[in-house]
Amino acid sequence: MFIRIVKMSFHEEKIPAFLENFELVKNKIRNAAGNRFLELYQDKNNKSIFFTYSYWETENDLENYRNSELFNEVWSFTKKLFNDKPEAWSVDKLASIK
Numbered sequence: 001m002f003i004r005i006v007k008m009s010f011h012e013e014k015i016p017a018f019l020e021n022f023e024l025v026k027n028k029i030r031n032a033a034g035n036r037f038l039e040l041y042q043d044k045n046n047k048s049i050f051f052t053y054s055y056w057e058t059e060n061d062l063e064n065y066r067n068s069e070l071f072n073e074v075w076s077f078t079k080k081l082f083n084d085k086p087e088a089w090s091v092d093k094l095a096s097i098k
Helices: 012-030 059-066 069-081
Strands: 002-009 035-042 049-056 087-092
Touching: 002 059, 012 035, 012 069, 049 059, 059 069
Parallel strands: none
Antiparallel strands: 002 049, 002 087, 035 049
């Protein structure tokens, strides 16, 4: 399993549209084949910055999602709201302490 972290920065007036759309698609993303976890975070100091954390069984599962109609719809809508280039990282979980 690995984790995908995506940092997105939005025009302030576009944040409600992003959140509304995320609410509509979050369960579809979470139920994509191989997805095991999805969370959305908002920066405490800069309210225009958001992060998604998603856990995937395999890199191929993420690639299948990224090539899906759902991703194309979500990304086509979301990228129009950005005020800066998004950043993404794929990381392996090395430890989890609960």
